[in-house]
Amino acid sequence: MNEQFVKETRQPEYLRKLDKEHYFHPTTPLKLHQENGPGLIIKEGKGIHVTDVYDDVYIDGVSSLWNVNIGYGRQEMAEAAKQQMMRLSYGSSFFNNSNDQVIQLSEKLAELTPGNLDVSFFTSGGSESNESAFKIVRHYWKLKGRPERTKIIALDLSYHGVTMGATSATGVREFDHMITSSAPGFLHAKPYLTDCEKGDKSQPDYESSIRGIVEKEGPETVAAVILEPIQGVGGINIPPEGYLKAVRELCDEYGIYMIADEVICGFGRTGEMFGVDNWEVVPDLMSVAKGITSGYMQLGAVLLKSELRDELAEMSDDVFFHGFTYSGHPTACAVGLKNLEIIENEKLVQNSKHMGDELLKGLAYLEEQHQVTAKSRTAGLLGAIELYADRDSGKAFDPSLHAAQQVVEECLSRNLLLRPLSFGGMNAVALAPPLIVNKGDIETMIDRLSGAIKAFENKVLK
Template identity: 65%
Template sequence: MALYSEKQISQLFELDKKHYLHPTTPIKQHQVNGPKFIFTEGKGVYLTDVYGDKYLDALASLWNVNIGHGRKEIAEAAYQQMSKLAYSSSFSNLSHDMVIKLSEKLSTLTPGDLNVFFYTSGGSESNDTAFKLVRHYWKLKGEPQKRKIIALDRAYHGITVGATSATGIPQFHDMAASLAPDFLHAAAHQTNCEQGDTTDPNYERSIRGLIESEGAETVAAVILEPIQGAGGIIISPDGYLEAVRRLCDEYGILLIADEVICGFGRTGKMFGVDNWEVVPDIMTLAKGITSGYIQLGAVAISERLRDELAIVSNDMLFHGFTYSGHPTACAVALKNIEIIENEKIVQHAKDMEAELFKGMCYLETKHDIVTKSRAKGLLGAFELYADKENRLPFEPAAMAAQKLVEECFKRKLIIRSITYNGTNIIAMSPPLIITKEEIETIISILSESISAVEKQLHNKIL
């Protein structure tokens, strides 16, 4: 049932076009067509729009609504905290009970000695904070020349200036016009190279190759996602993270794990690195820390780094955000983590991985254009190829992935296409509470939608 009249809905669309500049949206397209959907309600794995239509949210909105939509426990936690202490600054050595409780709780979840936390409002701020901290660390250690950050091709680390500079997707660089200095990009997932195989043709562009060519004395840190999200759901091959960890130790370089998407159960483990039992020096967090119910990010650093920073300097840490350690956000994060633990959501995500992967494999057997299915927890993807046997991609003009997304929208399913550099990747990251039956619904809609796209493409060829 629609919550708005036709006239009110029309007004909402016009006001959106007039006043709202949408993120990652073609501005001209928005001015012509207005928003694709206007949602008013969420419950479980479903979103409801202004017309009263329900859509299955197979993206958890933006990889982040891990516990599902409409959890009243979260609203109650926010209400209780706002009624008591909605906001209090953490500047100038002030504190409050909720940030202390959240920090202690996180320390029981993070791997190794990553037991110290700095808070932000989101993932981009978390990554920028990590870059500043590592450069500050090396400066205080008497090595100010260690400024360079090595990231990976196809990495996504955010949209602030530093985070954009670390991002390895060219389209984000094109928009920025000018990037921050001292950011380098290595070819991703070159395990042999990182283990020292100098005969590999990709050696020069590997992390190890870049360290050797730039000089380890100039490199502050390596940052990577355990699973590349916006780059196409690219899962690190077994042995890769371990090789990079050893490489960083060998050259005295800090390792940053970007867990913004992978964290808090998304991959079937609490954190992505837990799948490979690797402990970074720094982890950046956001999204699943509150399941998107309120803005919050964090940077976890090792006790060793914190202690070294304290030993070498008595100066103030000239870094902080107005909303660092926001009390209400901390209360929401604590309730979110409580739900994740009490409902055994991390294990459920691991269990549902098998169902999601089985469904995508079924699509491969039924449809000639579907291939390269992959999943880790409830982070999954498959690809569309014109000829999957010979790995012949679709021409960009075919817009195969975009067509599939539109067909799914028609059938009330929300998925995402990733089309950088000619790829046709379909990504999914549903809320971690999703059931076997709901995954089957996703696969059924996908199959019907793929058939429609195959027919469109076949008719176009004819």
């Protein structure tokens, strides 16, 4: 191919033109994209930084989609993929086939997960993992002679993915509104009603709690409860102490399966290997993705208790008619193994906890310095700070102002990538940098975010 032609086609404006013509972007305003083209076009990443096609360098303060836990540009990750591709690029796990990499990764995950979550079913990502978890528990109850146990209870403001079942479980209503019909059997409870889940019927929201819904629907119709240990997309919502244990005890009481969606929280993000480890709770099934490969390869999994797998095996001699072409993909599994090795060898879970403390200090500083900031919170390197027109009274900004979006855009102009969270009337800015960050990186992020908030205040405060 002509070298000059290649050079010209890589020019930023030509790339923008091609993007507008040929790329249908996920989770993007389509009209905005068609009018203006793409925002950032990233061409390179190293450590916690990414570089765009204009050679501007940014701190990635949200690990792209909460997933680049070990940072960008790790040579050992590329080498692991290359070596595996040359040895065995792909192998199907259908029809009782296997490969050495998926076996080793299954063993490693059994070592890392809490309790006896010792069995892995592999997928390509988080939506597929949650979808698979729903199918597994419903299949179990059908084999058990209880086919009426199909209902899945999730939480308001939860996010579980974009396949049909995962969308139906998601409690962020904007995702549900774009489809014309939801999958049946999905219900939503108000989150964090700890006393209600313990059985206190005097609470005003009792009927909206998980327990209230179970009692109304009948526990004999409920297959599982799914929740994120810490809600991500819904606002970095950290449950109160005792809540997860109350849900665990409720599920035990009624023989309901508890599914933990660890797609964001897993592999060190919250300062523990898994989010549930912060509260010493062991779910029956656990969905993972994102941090399992730090985004270097598409991979997800459902971890389930060995007793559940054993029961399924005992109850049926038939084929388990569920699986994906890339279930147990050997190259993805090799990359996952190398990623977990890096997380352990570099003590990134511990670093997440320590740097999370620094991040919380930085967010507290922002609350001291700015009039519109409040309710800062972190769990490891998963954090947020909220914006209010009047924080003392809790008065929100007018939704038309898009306050969080404005602050994030100001951050972008300061070469810091963050994410606005505005579901459920919230205006929050999310922070979730790679787990390799140091104190200086945190200070730089806080300084740039402070400048962005100040610029926003100058526009909106009289």
